[in-house]
Amino acid sequence: MDITSQKLTYLTAYPAHLQAQVRALLAQNQLANHLRNKYPQVHQIRTDKALYQYVQDLKNASLRNGDQISKVIYDNKLHVIKNALGTHTYVSRVQGNKLKTKNEIRIASLFKSVPEEFLKMITVHELAHLKEKEHDKAFYQLCTYMEENYHQYELDCRLYLTQIDLLGEEVWNTDIDRN
Numbered sequence: 001m002d003i004t005s006q007k008l009t010y011l012t013a014y015p016a017h018l019q020a021q022v023r024a025l026l027a028q029n030q031l032a033n034h035l036r037n038k039y040p041q042v043h044q045i046r047t048d049k050a051l052y053q054y055v056q057d058l059k060n061a062s063l064r065n066g067d068q069i070s071k072v073i074y075d076n077k078l079h080v081i082k083n084a085l086g087t088h089t090y091v092s093r094v095q096g097n098k099l100k101t102k103n104e105i106r107i108a109s110l111f112k113s114v115p116e117e118f119l120k121m122i123t124v125h126e127l128a129h130l131k132e133k134e135h136d137k138a139f140y141q142l143c144t145y146m147e148e149n150y151h152q153y154e155l156d157c158r159l160y161l162t163q164i165d166l167l168g169e170e171v172w173n174t175d176i177d178r179n
Contacts, residue, residue, distance in 0.1 A: 009165060052069075055123050059130075062124075067130050069130075103130060107126070113172055120147055
């Protein structure tokens with residue numbers, strides 16, 4: 001099957017002219033080069049401990065009054081099982097006459113070897129769920145408050161996912177273990 005006729009799963013909500021541009025890049029085998037030129041470096045946040053600190057720093061800068069986060073990890077099963085790139089979960093427990101909530105953020109291991117802009121986009125997305133549970137206007141306003149380029153990073157991340165989905169190729173050559 002011709003790659004340019006395949007469904008662009010991660011781009012279905014985008015306008016036809018943008019999808020046509022992506023198809024042209026795919027046909028010329030230039031999508032990966034486009035992304036590498038735009039984002040030449042991958043971040044160095046490799047461990048769960050470093051990721052936790054990164055998320056805490058973003059949270060403290062943008063959501064000082066947000067709920068505490070008890071755990072932040074890279075999850076190598078997340079993309080396959082949950083069909084998600086990141087998750088925010090919380091558990092509420094009654095302790096005496098108080099309700100205690102524990103928040104946990106899991107980010108797909110796929111984000112270990114991407115530009116920091118993509119990691120920041122997914123982190124901002126999950127942090128926004130501390131305040132806004134639904135993907136509504138208020139949620140996306142909060143995302144753009146935390147990262148003004150949120151929508152551009154999300155689009156470019158979707159281009160990266162399209163590259164992997166249709167061509168099965170990584171964009172940035174790294175020897176990072178995703179386990």
